[in-house]
Amino acid sequence: MTDTIDTSLSIPKNTSEIVHQGLKKRYAAEKRFRRYGVVAVCVALLGLVVLFSSILTKGYTAFYQTNIQLDITFDESVIDPKGTRKTKDLSSADYAALLKKAMRTQFPEVKTRRDKKKLYNLVSSTAVFALRAKTMADPSIIGQTHSLWLTASDDVDMLIKGHIPRELPENERRISNKEISWVDQLIEAGSLEKQFNRQFFSAGDSREPEAAGIKGAIIGSFYTLLVTLLLTFPTSVAAAIYLEEFAPKNRWTAMIEVNINNLAAVPSIVFGLLGLAIFLNVMHLPRSAPIVGGLVLALMTLPTIIIASRAALKSVPPSIRAAALGLGATRMQTVFHHVLPLAMPGIMTGTIIGMAQALGETAPLLMIGMVAFIVDVPGGPTDPSTVLPVQIFLWADAPERAFVERTSAAILVLLGFLVSMNALAIFLRKKFERHW
Amino acid sequence: MTFTKTLALTALTVAALANINAAQARDQIRIVGSSTVYPFATAVAETFGKTTEFKTPVIESTGSGGGLKLFCAGEGDNTPDITNSSRAIKKSEVDRCAKNGVKNITEVKIGYDGIVFANSRKAKPMTITRKQLFLALAKDVPAGEGKLVANPNKTWKDVDPSLPDLKIEVLGPPPTSGTRDAFAELALEGGCKKFDWLKAMKKQDKNKYKAICHSIREDGGYVEAGENDVLIIRKLEANPKAFGIFGYSFLDQNGDKIQGNLIDGQEPTFENISSGAYPVSRSLYFYVKNAHVGKIAGIAEFIQEFTSNKAWGEEGYLADKGLIPMPMAERNKFSEEAKTQTNNIQM
Incomplete structure (x- = not known):
């Protein structure tokens, strides 16, 4: 240190020499400052990337929704036994019965009451409203059988998307081994699929996540x-x-x-x-x-x-x-x-x-x-x-x-x-x- | 050009604003109140809206206290018709209602909710008593007969040698929450009562007794984690050494990540809470303004939907959402009283 000070003091200099001597230092300062700037931008970008990627990886799956295909028979004796086709009768009909019947036909081996309830719960409870809306919009559908894609319940959806891991012990997940076996059967039959979640953009809020929209x-x-x-x-x-x-x-x-x-x-x-x-x-x-x-x-x-x-x-x-x-x-x-x-x-x-x-x-x-x-x-x-x-x-x-x-x-x-x-x-x- | 256009637009907006005042008759039920009842009330409201010709009721989650404040502000279109509550209405709130002209209120009990003391599945479960919970979480704990000291317990082991050697770290709701009130009343007071001299104090000086039994420590052992229970669950997942306090429905939905600990030897399960064996459970209510029934369309029908077996029964859709149903006889009693509006609060 003392050496450098000594030399700088001992040598007589003109203005250009002084400028030259300081130049290296000034360039270094500028370089340093630029580096700080780049680091600051990188930190900000990194924060942004982390935020975006965490939201994106968590959120993109919601644009797809698991749906189950069922053959629904719009049975007149269930929907409109009197044959009036009046809005009031159609509005209060038991559409859940149609759904239950379709599920029973799909899985004839399910017998006990407890198991049946679990079986019905594979399909979202809001699917009933979809059947109701379909019938009310076009009453001529009564008496016909249609193969419809219905929204699966949130638990099935979470299982398919991997948010409920299959390898967990049965008592720790919301979906039992039996339900998983039914889901696997549906997948094999090609009647369970992830499809574009149209409801997310066309519906209002709901208490059932699978039916909630923005x-x-x-x-x-x-x-x-x-x-x-x-x-x-x-x-x-x-x-x-x-x-x-x-x-x-x-x-x-x-x-x-x-x-x-x-x-x-x-x-x-x-x-x-x-x-x-x-x-x-x-x-x-x-x-x-x-x-x-x-x-x-x-x-x-x-x-x-x-x-x-x-x-x-x-x-x-x-x-x-x-x-x-x-x-x-x-x-x-x-x-x-x-x-x-x-x-x-x-x-x-x-x-x-x-x-x-x-x-x-x-x-x-x-x-x-x-x-x-x-x-x-x-x-x-x-x-x-x-x-x-x-x-x-x-x-x-x-x-x-x-x-x-x-x-x-x-x-x-x-x-x-x-x-x-x-x-x-x-x-x-x-x-x-x-x-x- | 732009100026005249914008002027015209402003005039239009102002005119529109003036119009609203005139056309304000309400055709939609308005509900406020407890965030604990909110998931159940919203489920009923949605079904009600989709299966009847009435509009879906609007439900605000304001907390039990906030809901009753709005509810008791008076009668008329701009006050709510129903308020949800995770505790029974207080005397002071009844007085407030009466003062503002709300003289007829029907109380409907809808079921039970357990408050769970949970931790991450990655950690070992802990069996704890209410007395131990009180000693771990109270602000002041008894040290011999008639004496109180600031809570000296730093670890669970300090509380009782049978408990693990872990720092006491409990995440729970803030003082504004009904869940916290209920936890203090049921768990802490339950443990507090186990000390005979404190129990004796209840008769002599009720306020002091309450202050001792309901005060939660503020030295870091109890962490206020906000009203968001999902957040508490995420924090428990990240920190297996911590415990959390929240409603049973959140345990029900997240059983793969967290476990409910045994309190007084009872596991927080659907069966134990509904039978009353689990000690930390409370009743949930909603209150209806009788004067609005008949004036606002659909209130009677909404109550009917709420108190029907397909909603609040053992197999109803509310049970799927985590509500613990009342026994059949109690359900029948409340649904009958709700229908006829006979269970009025005494003013």
């Missing part, structure tokens, strides 16, 4: 976001334009600005409490409805979009305004004919990111009753409904094993929506962005 939640999310968008977009753009282009710069506007920035950082649950106090208790809007969810989320995203819109307006060069004013346009004409169109890509990006944030929100919806079990797919913004993240939250808490993969699958769908929204934001920015 359509209700997706439609609920759609209505909620629609209300949010209709409310926030005009309000926040108007607020941003006024504050940026028209408002005098005084103590009041400064205070408003501080408050807007503050609101953007308020935890979302606070907006939920506000929604409960105002929209439900004072205005008496319906509980669990997307319209209230939309209002609450609108309050939440308002500051985000205002801030983004103001930044977009600020980035339009003053020369554009000066030119418009110089040609005799009024200030309003300047803003609406020139500044706003140029700022639009930025405003859109901010709005989409705000909407994506609203799409992923659960906490404020807890307070206004949107965290609920809702089977019916909502038909409008005032019908009770949940949203996607809430559905994920509810499924994550359900005891049935089969809900684990469905939870991950719902997360995949939500991530899909978020990724496409963000991609759209980037696309819009790249396409319409102007450089000055």
Whole structure:
């Protein structure tokens, strides 16, 4: 050490020598910094990959569902003994009997009551509703025999997908050796298959995992976001334009600005409490409805979009305004004919990111009753409904094993929506962005 | 252009909002309450919705206390019709209801739920008594007659030499949970009563007795793991040295990963809980606002579905979900009372 200091002190040097001496060190520092950067990016990517792959490996199986093929005889003496074909009679008929009979024909050797009950449980308890719906849609089916694919119960589904290991001792798994032997017989006969899980996208929530779907939640999310968008977009753009282009710069506007920035950082649950106090208790809007969810989320995203819109307006060069004013346009004409169109890509990006944030929100919806079990797919913004993240939250808490993969699958769908929204934001920015 | 368009849109939205207030009559049953009853009530609601012409009831999982608070807020369209509860209604809640004009409530008991003390299948099962559970989990434990000390037990072996030499680590629900209330009342108090002087205290100073018997240690032996029982099960799987406290239905569904430990020599099985042999089991209820029956379509039919044998019977679909059915005679009594709404809570 002392040596190097000595030499550096002893040699007289000019500026270029000094620069040369330090150069190696400076290059090394830059290299080091770049390496840190690469490491940081790698760590972030690794986290993302681990997260995605764990969700993907857990969730992809939910897109397939085990189905069992059975020859169902739509026996008139069971469904409609009086032969009336009235909706009321068809609606209350014992469709479970059809299913039981088909199972008994398939497995004639099963005799005891206990075994029969187990046998019937191979098929989902919701298969009965499917038979009912089929008959009600087309009563002419009565009297005919059809070979139908029916949803298997969640235990069979979990066995086929390997989530219930066969090698476990019998008393430790939810499915007995006998049931497994029946399942194997069905597989051999070619009447048990994994098929695309259409119900997952076409049904609402259900207590039976094999029948649960996310359509209700997706439609609920759609209505909620629609209300949010209709409310926030005009309000926040108007607020941003006024504050940026028209408002005098005084103590009041400064205070408003501080408050807007503050609101953007308020935890979302606070907006939920506000929604409960105002929209439900004072205005008496319906509980669990997307319209209230939309209002609450609108309050939440308002500051985000205002801030983004103001930044977009600020980035339009003053020369554009000066030119418009110089040609005799009024200030309003300047803003609406020139500044706003140029700022639009930025405003859109901010709005989409705000909407994506609203799409992923659960906490404020807890307070206004949107965290609920809702089977019916909502038909409008005032019908009770949940949203996607809430559905994920509810499924994550359900005891049935089969809900684990469905939870991950719902997360995949939500991530899909978020990724496409963000991609759209980037696309819009790249396409319409102007450089000055 | 954009401005006028957006203005028009805002106007439309506001108009739509104003409309809702006018058209608010409800045609759908609303249910709130216990997260323990939630899996059962939702199963009934779904069947009800799919087999009748009525809409499927909306069920919110708010916890027993939260549900009764909403339920007792008053009568009318914007209050719930039914609340589920994993414990009987308290006197204070009845008073609150009465104060807000809810004067007629029917109580319906639906069955039993066992609270299990479970660990991972990878670990050895442990046989434990309620007294040992109390000594392991209470905040203060007795040290001789009339004296209490802060719980000194660090391992199960400290509690009783017959138990394994493992650190006491129990994952359970937070104080807001009905499961925790029930566990404290049934398991801890059950063990607490085994000390004669504490038992004698019950008569003299009930509040102090309760404070001693129901308080759970806060020094790390008992870990609050949130209301999510699935999470507790995952943690038990990852840590075979830990134990967990949750409802029987979760044990029923995850028997390949976790095992229920014997309490007072009784295994937490369907048969033992329903016969009452297993000591840590509680009753589950729902409460109906009588004034809403007939006004909101379908309430009577929903109660009928819930109290039918195909739902809550021994072979019913609720038993498949983990509900422990009541004996036949008790079922008949409650279903009759529910139908006629005669089992009213005394105001």
